Amino acid sequence: MTSRVPEDVVWMRSSTSAGDDAVEIARLPDGGAALRRANDPDCEPHVYTAAEWDAFVKGVDAGEFDLPE
Template identity: 40%
Template structure:
């Protein structure tokens, strides 16, 4: 397991498979995620693939996704 701190440049993560939503826009306004070998989830801005990546636990991501599914973040999307 590689210890990668939050806000780290994405270069140490260049070997992971980044995924973005099929709902992403063609102009590059996308959030990408990658599952790390230790089970953590990395998140980055696709417009800056070599910029900082935030690292979250699977539990943190699961809680966020549950909130999205429940509509808790709907005011942000409007």
């Protein structure tokens, strides 16, 4: 699989992440997003289109992924 992630993207992670036990995100020029494991930056990232990423973020905002208490 050929990565659709440009080499010059900026990878970010939450300030609450514990060391390399984290997920990093890079916003892509086309509005999509790429995700990778922080402890394996050479792994092939998961790439999402702008529509896929927007649907995911809206689901998070709506609480669709909240764990039951």
